[in-house]
Amino acid sequence: MKSLHRRLAGLSILWLATLATAARAYTTEPMSDPEALGFSSSRLARIAAWQQTQVDAGAFSGAVAAIARNGSVAYMQAVGFHDRARTIPLQHDAIFWIASMTKPVTSVAAMMLVEDGKLDLAAPVHQYLPELRDMMVAVETTDPASGQSKLTLEPQKRPMTVEDLLRHTAGLDYGIAGTKVGRLYFKSFHGQAGVFRRDNTLADFVSALARLPLVHQPGEVWDYSLADDVLARVIEVASSQPFDQFLERRLFKPLNMVDTGFFVPEAKLSRLVDPPAGGWGGPPDSVMADVTRPTRLFSGGGGLVSTAADYLRFGQMLLNGGELDGVRILSSATVRRMTTNSRPPDIRFAGFASGLVGPQAGSTWGLGFAVRSDATSSVVPGSVGSFSWMGVSGTYFWVDPAEQLVVVQMIHMRGGSGPFQGMFRHLTYGAFHVPEHGVTAPVRIDAATLAAYAGTYAFSSTSSRNKQAPNGDVHGFGGLGINLAIENRQVKVVSPIRGMPAARAGIMANDIITHLDDEPLQGLTLDQAIKKMRGPVNTSVRLKVVRKGVEHPIDMSIVRAQVRVAGVGADLDVTVRDGRLLVEVSGDLPVLDFEKGAAITVAPMSSNEFFVDGGDHTRLAFLRDATGKPTRLVLNPGPWQITGQRIN
Incomplete structure (x- = not known):
């Protein structure tokens, strides 16, 4: 343990720069002037407009979005309705089931105990939960002659550790895949007779888990799983407290997260947002089916409810290096360790979430968070080192230390929320203000020169803060x-x-x-x-x-x-009409001043430079190749430029 603390202390200097935001009381009330925080007000407004289109289309009934930068809130907006009947307007303080956004909270709780000296990351889990000592590992094989599959069992090569639980390499699963062992997991925990019910306990859950085999050898496979629920029980044992009480006393109360917990008390039920049509699925008394009454099973993987404001405070604490309003939750070195790569280099990725985490997705996993690790192939915009997670209910958050940014989106829907998360991130980074430069009076350009610029230009990003391809060249x-x-x-x-x-x-x-x-x-x-x-x-x-x-x-x-990369980048169509150059977005993703269905005339400053005479005054420069053909379009040339490549 002493060596662990020495390693953590050695990293603390990396987080000192983030502590400047912690000197004053943190409020989740939005500033009246988001421009002071580096955002364009007009482009921030696109977030609510886009969310309203999704409400109108029936994707979800309402959404709350919050964006904070440099320790102040730039945007807090509710759109749509509180209820499925669409009669009650949604408010900022609406309470949502946050599903797997519980996992980062559980991870923070575990690391608090590591710092307390009560929990050892390298220790086998059976040191705290002896019933898990002798779990076998299932190996599913298929008979080539009959096509029938069967399970055989083999011993663990090494026991799962506490760190394995935090990084989803413990050999566990969620039971969603259609394998034999997956069906065993689903039946034991989520089926009609499963133990994942509000009248059971985490101890009951672990006892049921002990009767099942592991799905993988510990340490060999990253598989999104029930690991955080096991971790919650480890926290109970290590702290000698029920998990809900530990969170309330050590995390929620100190951070003033007044609306976060495992159920919604009667006095606040009017603020609980309706679940989507058809509910959440599962048995009527499952952990996720009913958050309107107390529970005995405090799911560390998906049991919490919260608000955008509460989770913003949680995210700001992480951005500040573990501290908020003078209350220290974790050391900055611990936060840094949690939000950097923890996976072994030879790890294999499996399970339904493997498309979101791994080198092919441009991301890795820390201790409780997905971390953007590769700008080229990332499926989301933002800075390398930004960390995030989401919930199956549609909730989503991320923290971008490079931009001093904390962002939360709360919605209620059944699965398939990925496109809404991606669009929200694009709109957020696309709202960053670009410092204006002086423009000269318009000049005249001959028709042949204008005609040469007509075409479609592909952009790898919609913001200078988002680098998703080398040199911003292509998608x-x-x-x-x-x-x-x-x-x-x-x-x-x-x-x-x-x-x-x-x-x-x-x-x-x-x-x-x-x-x-x-x-x-x-x-x-x-x-x-x-x-x-x-x-x-x-x-x-x-x-x-x-x-x-x-x-x-x-x-x-x-x-x-x-x-x-799916969902990345945008295209601009450049056309000539009546001797003028027009620019319009091709697709749904806006770029600076440009949107779909709204062609903007740009005024010429020189033979190859133009500007938008209005809005945020985006500047454009066309670049030619060695043959003289225009092949690139640069928006806002200079340190904040975005470069697009001509594709036709």
């Missing part, structure tokens, strides 16, 4: 279009991406890629394998593939193509 990167995994030290194809070079060349799921350009791939980490697959667009690579049922390895040559 993606050169690659083969393969979802990969590492199994038994081999590079395995999970699936080829439809329409991409690998799929067209005949790569199939479960293929093993043994060589790339005659270089063996065995023993590479997933990060290393993905890096080798990527490269400049239109370059060729040779693959050697081993396929089940095929006697000899298959040799194939594949040409890399541009891989566009």
